[in-house]
Amino acid sequence: MTPMPMGQFWNNVGSLMATTMFVWAIIQQYFPYHLRAHIERYAHKFFGFLNPYITIIFPEYTGQRLRKSEAFTAIQNYLSSRSSIRAKRLKAEAVKNSKSLVLSMDDNEEVIDEFKGVKIWWTSSKIIPTTQSISYYPSSDERRFYKLTFHRRDRETVLDSFINHILEEGKAVELKNRQRKLYMNNSSESWWHKSSWRHVPFEHPANFRTLAMDPKKKQEIVNDLVKFKNGKEYYEKVGKAWKRGYLLYGPPGTGKSTMIAAMANFMEYDVYDLELTSVKDNTELKKLLIEISNKSIIVIEDIDCSLDLTGQRKKKKKTEEEGDEAKKEIEKKAKEEEKKESKVTLSGLLNFIDGIWSACGGERLIIFTTNHKEKLDEALIRRGRMDKHIEMSYCGFEAFKVLAMNYLDVAWDDSYDKIKEMLEDTEMTPADVAENLMPKYEGEETGECFKRLIKGLEDAKVAADKKKAEEEAEAAKMAEKEKEEKVKEEKKKAEEEAEAAKKEKEKKKEGESGEKKECSKCNGVATTEVKENGHVEKKQNN
Ligand SMILES: Nc1ncnc2c1ncn2[C@@H]1O[C@H](COP(=O)(O)OP(=O)(O)OP(=O)(O)O)[C@@H](O)[C@H]1O
Numbered sequence: 001m002t003p004m005p006m007g008q009f010w011n012n013v014g015s016l017m018a019t020t021m022f023v024w025a026i027i028q029q030y031f032p033y034h035l036r037a038h039i040e041r042y043a044h045k046f047f048g049f050l051n052p053y054i055t056i057i058f059p060e061y062t063g064q065r066l067r068k069s070e071a072f073t074a075i076q077n078y079l080s081s082r083s084s085i086r087a088k089r090l091k092a093e094a095v096k097n098s099k100s101l102v103l104s105m106d107d108n109e110e111v112i113d114e115f116k117g118v119k120i121w122w123t124s125s126k127i128i129p130t131t132q133s134i135s136y137y138p139s140s141d142e143r144r145f146y147k148l149t150f151h152r153r154d155r156e157t158v159l160d161s162f163i164n165h166i167l168e169e170g171k172a173v174e175l176k177n178r179q180r181k182l183y184m185n186n187s188s189e190s191w192w193h194k195s196s197w198r199h200v201p202f203e204h205p206a207n208f209r210t211l212a213m214d215p216k217k218k219q220e221i222v223n224d225l226v227k228f229k230n231g232k233e234y235y236e237k238v239g240k241a242w243k244r245g246y247l248l249y250g251p252p253g254t255g256k257s258t259m260i261a262a263m264a265n266f267m268e269y270d271v272y273d274l275e276l277t278s279v280k281d282n283t284e285l286k287k288l289l290i291e292i293s294n295k296s297i298i299v300i301e302d303i304d305c306s307l308d309l310t311g312q313r314k315k316k317k318k319t320e321e322e323g324d325e326a327k328k329e330i331e332k333k334a335k336e337e338e339k340k341e342s343k344v345t346l347s348g349l350l351n352f353i354d355g356i357w358s359a360c361g362g363e364r365l366i367i368f369t370t371n372h373k374e375k376l377d378e379a380l381i382r383r384g385r386m387d388k389h390i391e392m393s394y395c396g397f398e399a400f401k402v403l404a405m406n407y408l409d410v411a412w413d414d415s416y417d418k419i420k421e422m423l424e425d426t427e428m429t430p431a432d433v434a435e436n437l438m439p440k441y442e443g444e445e446t447g448e449c450f451k452r453l454i455k456g457l458e459d460a461k462v463a464a465d466k467k468k469a470e471e472e473a474e475a476a477k478m479a480e481k482e483k484e485e486k487v488k489e490e491k492k493k494a495e496e497e498a499e500a501a502k503k504e505k506e507k508k509k510e511g512e513s514g515e516k517k518e519c520s521k522c523n524g525v526a527t528t529e530v531k532e533n534g535h536v537e538k539k540q541n542n
Pocket residue numbers: 210211212213250251252253254255256257258259370371392399430431432434
């Protein structure tokens with residue numbers, strides 16, 4: 001048999017395709033829906049019989065688009081190392097302080113992979129819905145996916161070992177290229193954002209070595225973090241979600257935010273900085289929670305100022321005195337403000353931290369910071385929600401030694417004993433100590449910096465003493481005022497009592513003179529006094 005010429009072959013393929021498309025168009029036009037479904041099923045079977053290739057789809061999101069699929073991310077990372085060799089259109093992303101680029105396949109690209117002699121095709125695609133629906137979230141309908149195609153004779157190799165291989169490799173690549181990120185939540189008004197979080201690379205240089213605090217306390221925190229990081233099995237064993245809450249409290253400038261950054265660097269976690277005031281309501285809070293990845297720190301700074309978490313909304317101001325127009329205007333403004341105001345409640349936040357949803361994903365730290373621990377609701381900081389309470393306090397001598405090393409590169413010297421005494425005597429935040437220690441011009445001497453600190457401490461002491469004296473004077477004034485008030489009150493009470501006694505006496509006197517009159521009336525006849533309806537009647541005795 002003579003082989004078919006190439007031109008004729010392509011002619012035949014072309015006409016076959018044209019016929020198929022024509023037949024399909026007719027079917028779509030004239031066949032009722034249920035018949036079409038039957039035809040489609042059989043057509044699939046028929047083509048499946050002819051087509052020896054199997055495909056597996058890995059969509060980007062799982063569970064009704066709530067969570068990003070781990071498999072998708074792993075494949076993305078795995079392919080990033082492969083596509084640089086084979087794909088022609090690549091997407092580039094800078095990682096690790098922009099020192100290297102990670103390349104991944106662009107949409108609708110294909111790469112050919114090989115594993116144990118088996119040939120595999122990867123395609124990256126996205127489906128853009130054809131329906132002209134009007135949506136607030138135009139881009140959120142795009143569905144990206146990876147398609148894996150292989151010959152059916154390689155089914156075992158692919159399903160049994162290749163898929164495991166890519167997941168492991170993908171995770172390894174992710175670890176290698178991981179650029180940690182700092183996330184912030186999008187305002188609920190910015191509906192055009194696909195995700196609820198935006199991010200920038202996390203590049204804070206803080207670490208536990210440079211963090212100034214009592215070394216024992218610092219070591220305790222480090223031990224706690226290490227225990228948490230290695231605690232996957234332990235948490236499973238005790239049936240607890242793999243998360244831990246820290247409450248950092250203390251005056252401004254004592255290193256709470258610095259501690260968070262040091263923790264993130266130590267644990268190699270991403271940081272999610274949650275701004276509660278821009279979260280619309282509890283449902284949105286849950287949505288944010290679901291999108292948070294594992295190995296992360298969720299931070300809510302200044303929790304006492306974030307929201308009115310008692311569930312009480314601001315009371316409307318009285319507008320009675322205002323004119324009608326002004327009243328309407330004020331009401332309109334109040335309504336607008338209420339619309340903008342976050343409706344997140346305390347119970348919503350409690351559930352966010354320790355509710356059923358909080359167990360979606362693991363290996364998470366939740367950190368609250370506050371300047372006023374006493375203002376927080378008991379339920380919010382109970383163990384289980386905030387497991388460890390860490391007080392960040394004023395700069396002690398140990399903390400000072402760390403700062404001196406950080407800022408001036410000097411170890412402790414006995415000649416500065418004065419500073420030690422002063423630090424014990426004065427309350428100065430590490431932020432202030434650090435600022436005093438920092439050289440102010442190129443080549444400034446260490447001694448100069450210490451002198452500045454001593455001067456700063458002296459000033460702080462004078463200011464603190466002055467403040468204390470003022471407070472004491474104020475307290476004495478208040479006490480004096482209270483005493484005066486008390487004396488006044490007692491005097492008033494005594495006067496009132498005297499007045500009441502006087503009135504009573506007069507009443508009694510009046511009563512007696514009345515009785516005497518009656519007696520003169522009854523002229524020696526024995527009588528009995530009977531009180532009836534408030535009237536006094538005299539009845540003659542029998
Ligand atoms: N314990 C500390 N160790 C090292 N540096 C510190 C420490 N505390 C404060 N600092 C320095 O002071 C600056 C302010 O500290 P930080 O922002 O961490 O304070 P904070 O407690 O978060 O304050 P606030 O309550 O106002 O948010 C930091 O930039 C840091 O350089």
